[in-house]
Amino acid sequence: MTLPPGQHAVDGFPRFGTHLHHPPPAIPADPVIEITGAVAEPFALPVADLATLPRRQLTADFHCVAGWSATQLRWEGVAFDAFYRQVVEPSARPDAPITHVAFGGLDGYASLVLLEDALAADVLIADRLDGHALDSDHGAPARLVSPGQYGYMSTKHLCRIELRTAGPDREHLGAASTLARLGLRSLLVKRHPRARVWKEERNPLLPAWPLRPIYRLLTLPIEYLSARGSREARK
Ligand SMILES: Nc1nc2c(c(=O)[nH]1)N[C@H]1C(S)=C(S)[C@@H](COP(=O)(O)O)O[C@H]1N2
Numbered sequence: 001m002t003l004p005p006g007q008h009a010v011d012g013f014p015r016f017g018t019h020l021h022h023p024p025p026a027i028p029a030d031p032v033i034e035i036t037g038a039v040a041e042p043f044a045l046p047v048a049d050l051a052t053l054p055r056r057q058l059t060a061d062f063h064c065v066a067g068w069s070a071t072q073l074r075w076e077g078v079a080f081d082a083f084y085r086q087v088v089e090p091s092a093r094p095d096a097p098i099t100h101v102a103f104g105g106l107d108g109y110a111s112l113v114l115l116e117d118a119l120a121a122d123v124l125i126a127d128r129l130d131g132h133a134l135d136s137d138h139g140a141p142a143r144l145v146s147p148g149q150y151g152y153m154s155t156k157h158l159c160r161i162e163l164r165t166a167g168p169d170r171e172h173l174g175a176a177s178t179l180a181r182l183g184l185r186s187l188l189v190k191r192h193p194r195a196r197v198w199k200e201e202r203n204p205l206l207p208a209w210p211l212r213p214i215y216r217l218l219t220l221p222i223e224y225l226s227a228r229g230s231r232e233a234r235k
């Protein structure tokens with residue numbers, strides 16, 4: 001089994017993210033995904049409608065930028081490419097060329113993905129994992145899964161898809177002129193705008209090698225708990 005550079009396999013699939021100090025968000029009785037941004041008319045698609053779109057299964061590893069990889073996850077859902085062509089594109093404004101897609105979650109989390117990356121063949125809106133409906137740890141009722149990019153792109157609890165005609169601003173990209181204003185913590189967690197795992201695009205400003213041991217130290221407790229959890233689940 002080959003993992004991308006700087007990644008190590010973990011036992012189990014930890015719940016992870018910038019949200020860990022909060023419980024997973026409450027899910028509405030009839031959840032919807034809002035399609036907004038550069039569309040003629042914003043609209044809401046019931047999450048239940050994912051069952052009526054062409055279904056796709058995908059077995060893939062999941063790579064967090066902090067260095068852990070959960071291996072051989074079996075996702076099921078709708079290919080984002082098919083979703084985009086069938087559901088989103090018909091309502092896009094013809095005068096507004098789309099460059100990026102923002103994915104928002106019920107917990108307020110969001111990721112901004114280059115359209116080209118979002119349309120990659122292995123990107124899914126997943127509502128099932130390992131043969132079960134997605135649970136709240138891993139993004140119920142549905143989440144984005146983009147295995148070729150670090151986990152922070154894969155927004156959980158998906159409730160909003162926003163079409164954009166421009167990418168992140170300079171501040172988001174971490175342009176050199178803003179460097180002085182950044183604290184160490186925000187520097188470390190700056191997100192690379194493409195986050196391709198095989199290119200090790202961990203951070204827009206820093207090379208990957210000094211980040212690896214820092215991330216490793218920060219996430220050891222979570223990995224330990226995840227491994228213990230999955231050992232207990234097997235008993
Ligand atoms: N809504 C939401 N999605 C999110 C996050 C989050 O905090 N909230 N964290 C991201 C990060 S950094 C990672 S590594 C993965 C973790 O997914 P998991 O909790 O299923 O392991 O979710 C991503 N998607």
Ligand SMILES: [Mo]
Nearest residue numbers: 064065151152
């Ligand atoms: Mo992550």
